[in-house]
Amino acid sequence: MKLKLATATLTGLLMATPVLADLVFPSLSYRTGPYAAGGIPFADGYADYFTLLNERDGGIGGVPARVLECETGYNTEKGVECYESTKGEGALVYQPLSTGITYQLIPKATADGIPLHTMGYGRTSAANGKIFSNVFNYPANYWDGASITVNYLLEQNGGSLDGKKIALIYHNSAYGKEPIRTLEKLSEKHGYEFTAIAVDHPGQEQKSQWLQIRRERPDYVVMWGWGVMNQVAVQEAANIRFPMENFIGNWWAGSENDVIPAGAAADGYKSLNMHNIGADFPIYDDLKTHVFDAGKAAGSGDQTGTVLYNRGLYAAMLAAEAAKKAQEIHGVEEITAAMMRDGMEALEITEETMAELGMPNFGPAFAVSCENHGGSGQAKVQQWDATAKTWNVVTDWIDSDKSVIDPLVEEDSQAFAAENNIAEGCS
Amino acid sequence: MGGVALMLYREAGDFKTSYVADGQTFPIAFDRYRYYAVLVVALAIIPLFINDYYVNAVFLPFLIYSIAAIGLNILTGYCGQVSLGTGGFMAVGAYACYKLMTAYPDVNILFHVLAGGIVTACVGILFGLPSLRIKGFYLAVATLAAQFFLVWLFNRVPWFYNYSASGQISAPERTLLGMAVTGPNADAWLRYLFCLIFLIGVAWIARNLTRGTTGRTWMAIRDMDIAAEIIGVNPLRAKLSAFAVSSFFIGIAGALFFSVYLGAVEVGEVFGIQKSFLVLFMIIIGGLGSIFGSLAGAAFLVLLPVLLKNILVGGLGWPTDLAAHLEFVIIGALIIFFLIVEPHGLAQLWRLAKEKLRLWPFPH
Numbered sequence: 001m002k003l004k005l006a007t008a009t010l011t012g013l014l015m016a017t018p019v020l021a022d023l024v025f026p027s028l029s030y031r032t033g034p035y036a037a038g039g040i041p042f043a044d045g046y047a048d049y050f051t052l053l054n055e056r057d058g059g060i061g062g063v064p065a066r067v068l069e070c071e072t073g074y075n076t077e078k079g080v081e082c083y084e085s086t087k088g089e090g091a092l093v094y095q096p097l098s099t100g101i102t103y104q105l106i107p108k109a110t111a112d113g114i115p116l117h118t119m120g121y122g123r124t125s126a127a128n129g130k131i132f133s134n135v136f137n138y139p140a141n142y143w144d145g146a147s148i149t150v151n152y153l154l155e156q157n158g159g160s161l162d163g164k165k166i167a168l169i170y171h172n173s174a175y176g177k178e179p180i181r182t183l184e185k186l187s188e189k190h191g192y193e194f195t196a197i198a199v200d201h202p203g204q205e206q207k208s209q210w211l212q213i214r215r216e217r218p219d220y221v222v223m224w225g226w227g228v229m230n231q232v233a234v235q236e237a238a239n240i241r242f243p244m245e246n247f248i249g250n251w252w253a254g255s256e257n258d259v260i261p262a263g264a265a266a267d268g269y270k271s272l273n274m275h276n277i278g279a280d281f282p283i284y285d286d287l288k289t290h291v292f293d294a295g296k297a298a299g300s301g302d303q304t305g306t307v308l309y310n311r312g313l314y315a316a317m318l319a320a321e322a323a324k325k326a327q328e329i330h331g332v333e334e335i336t337a338a339m340m341r342d343g344m345e346a347l348e349i350t351e352e353t354m355a356e357l358g359m360p361n362f363g364p365a366f367a368v369s370c371e372n373h374g375g376s377g378q379a380k381v382q383q384w385d386a387t388a389k390t391w392n393v394v395t396d397w398i399d400s401d402k403s404v405i406d407p408l409v410e411e412d413s414q415a416f417a418a419e420n421n422i423a424e425g426c427s
Numbered sequence: 428m429g430g431v432a433l434m435l436y437r438e439a440g441d442f443k444t445s446y447v448a449d450g451q452t453f454p455i456a457f458d459r460y461r462y463y464a465v466l467v468v469a470l471a472i473i474p475l476f477i478n479d480y481y482v483n484a485v486f487l488p489f490l491i492y493s494i495a496a497i498g499l500n501i502l503t504g505y506c507g508q509v510s511l512g513t514g515g516f517m518a519v520g521a522y523a524c525y526k527l528m529t530a531y532p533d534v535n536i537l538f539h540v541l542a543g544g545i546v547t548a549c550v551g552i553l554f555g556l557p558s559l560r561i562k563g564f565y566l567a568v569a570t571l572a573a574q575f576f577l578v579w580l581f582n583r584v585p586w587f588y589n590y591s592a593s594g595q596i597s598a599p600e601r602t603l604l605g606m607a608v609t610g611p612n613a614d615a616w617l618r619y620l621f622c623l624i625f626l627i628g629v630a631w632i633a634r635n636l637t638r639g640t641t642g643r644t645w646m647a648i649r650d651m652d653i654a655a656e657i658i659g660v661n662p663l664r665a666k667l668s669a670f671a672v673s674s675f676f677i678g679i680a681g682a683l684f685f686s687v688y689l690g691a692v693e694v695g696e697v698f699g700i701q702k703s704f705l706v707l708f709m710i711i712i713g714g715l716g717s718i719f720g721s722l723a724g725a726a727f728l729v730l731l732p733v734l735l736k737n738i739l740v741g742g743l744g745w746p747t748d749l750a751a752h753l754e755f756v757i758i759g760a761l762i763i764f765f766l767i768v769e770p771h772g773l774a775q776l777w778r779l780a781k782e783k784l785r786l787w788p789f790p791h
Contacts, residue, residue, distance in 0.1 A: 031748030040748075071736075071747035076689060076697060081484040081733060085741075088480065103595045103691040111611030123593070172582060174593035174693050181592050198582075201695050299748075412592050419529070419599050420610075 021334055023060055023323060025050060025316075026068045026086040028096040031299070033073040034202035035098075035227035037257040038308055040299055042097055043069065045312020047298035048291050052283075053320060055290040060320055061327045063334055074227075076100045083108065092340040093117050093319055099175035107420070110134040115341040117322075119315050120145070120251055120274050124178055125412035127374025129345070130424045132413065136344050138318070138375025139366050140274050140400070142224075143408060145250045146179035147400035148272060148379045149222050150186045152248070155398075161192040167218035169209060169225070169233060172198040176224045179250070183222070185404050203229025210236040223249040230258035238265030244384075245270065251379060254391070255307040259384045267386035270394070272379045275314045275363040277391050279305030283313070283358035307391060314363055321357075322347045345370055364397050370426040374409075377402070436784045452634060458781075469623060474616040482615040487688040488729045490622040491680050494629050496709040496721035498676030503707070504715035505637055506669035507649030508558050512570035514702035515577030516674050518694050519547040520681025522587050525596045528609075528686065529589060536601040536608045536686065540625070543682030544675045550577075551674020558666050562652070574703055581694040597691040609686045618687050625683060629676050634718055636672065645669050646716075712762060714774025723773040731758060 029043035030036055050065040059065050068089060070082035079101035083094065093115050096102055102122035109116045116135045118126065124142045126135035140148075154161055168183055170176030180196050187194040195216060197209045203225065210233075213221060221242065225233055230253045237247050245268040249258070254271025284305070291297055292304065303309045326335045326343025335343070348367040354360055366376035378397040385392055417424070436457045443449040453459040477486065495513060502508050524543035528536070554573040558566050581587050588596050600610030607613040608621050636642050644665040647655035656662055685692045692698070705728060713724020732754055739750035769776045 029747065032751045036748075069747050070740075071751045073751065076691075076693070077488065080689065081736075084480040084483045085737075099593070100595075100691075100693050100696055103593070103597065103693070104689055107597070107611035107690060125592070172695055174595045177594045178592060201699070415591070419597070421600070 022064045022066045023335065024066050024068055024086075024090045024092055025319060026070060026082070026089075026091045026094055028070055028072050028079060028082045028086075028094065028098075028101065030072050030074045030097070032071060033075070035074040037231075038227055038252070038255065039074070039097065041255070041303035041306050041308035042312040042315070044297070044299040044301070044303045045309040045314075046095070046316045047312075048287060048304075048309075049313045049316030049320070051291050051296050051298070052287055055294065055296065056286055060323050061333045065320070065323075072096070072098065072101060074098050074100075076104055080104060087112060087114060090337075092323065092335065092337050093344070095119065095315055095319070097121070099123075099178070100173065103174060106132070106135055112337075113341070114337040115344050117315070117319065117344065119311075119318070121175065123416075125409045125416065127372065128409050128413035129369070129371050129373040130413075130426045131417045131422055132373060133425050134341055136368065136373045138347075138368055138373060139349075139364050140251075140377045140379055141374055142175075142178040142250070143182040143405045144374070144377035144400035145272055145379060146182040146222075147186060147405055148377075148398045149248055149250070150183070150190065150192075151398055151401060152381050152395065153220055154190065161190045164192045164220065165195070165216065165218040166192050166220045166222060167195045167197055167213055167216065168222045169197045169199060169206075169213070170223070171203060171225050171229055172200045175226065175252075179222075179224055182405065182408060185408065186401070189401075189404065199225070199229055199233070202227060204232055206232050206236050210240050210242075213237075213242065214240045219246060221247045223247070223253045225249065225253040225258075230255075231261045234259055234266050234269055235262045237269075238262050244268035248272070248381070251311075254382060256389070256391075257306075257308075259386070260389070264386045266384055269384045270381055271384075271391075273307065273382045273391075273393070274379050275310060276361060276380075277307055277310060277382060277393065281359050281362065286358060310362075313359075317357060317359060317362075318347070318349070321349065321353065344368060345373075377405070436781070436787075438785060450638070452638075455785075466627075470620070474620055477615050477619050479615050482619050483688070484733055485730060486619050487622055487683075489725055490619075490626045491683045491688055492706065492709060492725040492729050493722045494622075494626050494683070495677050495680035495706045496713065496725045497629055497633050497718060498673045498680060499706050500710045500713075500715065500717070500721045501633060501637070501645070501676065502669050502673035504710055504717065504720075505642060505649060506645040506666065506673075507652075508555075508666060508669060509563065509567040510570040510673075511567050511700070511703045511707065512554060512573040512577070513677055513706040514698040514700060515574040516547050516551060516677040517681030517684060517702060518577050518581055518698035519550045519674075520544060520678030521685035521692055521698065522581055522596065522694075523547065523678070524682035524686050525598070526587070526589075528599065528601055532599070532601070536603055537621075539601065540679055540682040540686065544678040547678020547681065548671045548675040551670045551677075552667050555667050555670030555674075558670065559663060571700075571703075574700055578694050578698060581698075595691055595693050596685065598686040601686070609690065611690070613687075622683055622687060625679055629679065630718055630722075633672075633676070637718075641665075641668060649716075708762070710772075712765060712772055714772030717772070717774035719777060720772050720774030723777070727761075727773065728758075731761075 027043055027046050030039035047067045050067050054064050068086050072079045072082050095117050099121050102118045105116055118137045120140055122137055126132040126137050127141055183194055199206050247269055249271035251272045251274050259266040259269055322344040325346050326339040327333055329342055330339045350365050354362050364376045364378040377400045380393050381395045382391045383394045441456050453462050499513050502510050520543040523546035524539050527539045527542055557569045588594050598609045600607050606617055644660045647660045648665045709724035709728050712727055714720025735754045739745045740747055
């Protein structure tokens, strides 16, 4: 029957690739679909960083890195296929760039002993390393993001948000729902009025949501959006003449793609960011010599210097540093996924490391430990300048309110542990 | 080899001496043996060689979509009631299974899946009620409303997802005879066999329902409901039974999709409107009113993209985005090609091929 035929053909096709001595970094990217605008620059940055390491340093500790790209289209079923098709190749760490796929991979990757790095997305309570042994979400997570936004607004309002109204416009998915609980808790603490407004996937239709915002007149609108939803929201906010400087996106709602379509109307829109922006770093000179000018840039090579390209670089840098750490701990060059996990758990990023890598002050300085997989939980606020078409960082690193977040992380991770019979580690 | 197979594929000498023998599903001996051979390979040989990749990327989606397609085919193909609510009904099966799995952790997973199907059957009957008054496109719109309502419900009411922070549901480890079927530690072969046995059961029930009285009343309603009523078919019973059986199967598919295949589900993304269309396309391409068509349609839309991806990216080393775009083009073109060449689907192509083989080498 058809089934047998397909199986036979598939078997033939899959037997090909031989195992090489290299470090495999799968990139579950999405260059197609409604989220491609965010997926492309990230995937390009991720791939280019490893190309640079291979070209300039001959890999990591002398072993070449191989980026194995697989297109997910932000779709969980394709994500599963990608995970299964790449894990046999010696994958060291997965970065799916999708909260939905992350939720699927958490149990699978843990059972397979492969670490998962969900940088600023995924399951927030995975910051608790005692329960989530193989999942890392440093340098900051969603609840940090929510708390940082509130802290920033507190600072803007002289330390009090009493009587203010804050609306959250969110992608109606696991990703968008994550900050709600934190923002509710913080509203009890700081006395602001909180409304959550959902936007369904993919988010092209937001008229009714913005009508509600126009009617309720919140002082601030916070956005948890991704892909096409962001551009539409910025445009809609401009349409109802919502003051842009009071509209703050999270770090996934703050790239050039999100603001350029609205033109001059987007001027003043703010967002969080977990790393620095622009191409003004020494590493860009190396990238130019070894990657761009050599014609080895990933994709069409037109994304360099954008916010999400830098995020791809940052993610790759953290992965490469963790791999170096793993090589150092275990004293072997060709590390396995289990060794990579140890490297990630012992990762320490300081100002000096970043400067040495040509990325001075690129991200926060932080250290990972067995208990804390969440990093320092800091972010900056950036603001869009529509005339110059650039983002400008307007604050220094802002800390999150750990006294609110830590109990929430504990509670949610314990619920997961109870549901799945996981014993606490790190003792 | 072809010639030998052709020589074997004939009715001559294959005598039937009873009514039962004449009415069997595979009246031609060669067909029957082929069917047994497929069952033996599927049940006894594939489990020995299956690995994580095949089970997760190839077999589970194929088996589970086949169950859903058989379910929708009962309603649309056999009873003529167009439904765009498949995704929503799969979600009911998935969430019912999740609630039961977490509420009764000690019960065998088999019963949770079946119970998921039964809950979906009840919901299906409820949303099937409008079919007594409205038909065709209007019914399609009514089932579309069911789709949106159900997804909204599972997104909106925290009880359904046990108040988790993200609204995701995740399948904990549940067992069958002490062996894990769900969760990350389940063995590939067991998950495969678990779904395969459901598919065989569903296909067997569907085949036997559709060739008996129930199926004939469905088809009478499909072909002309007024005429059917005049010859004594009760439309209420026929339509609602079609909705119930169809939803039962779709519910099982949804429960398996969540618990065995994906393990974690977000209702809007996994059971959205695109799922309803996907299953509808499967039965249109495979063949309306055919069990084999349901399987062929599911294979076409599930396996072909994976196959193309492996050829273009794995085999030829193309960039992933180019391959993904080309996949859409190729599959779209093939759908148009098949529907022009044979509007009755792959099942009809198969039927014609068999017809030609029987006459070989002396066609008219």
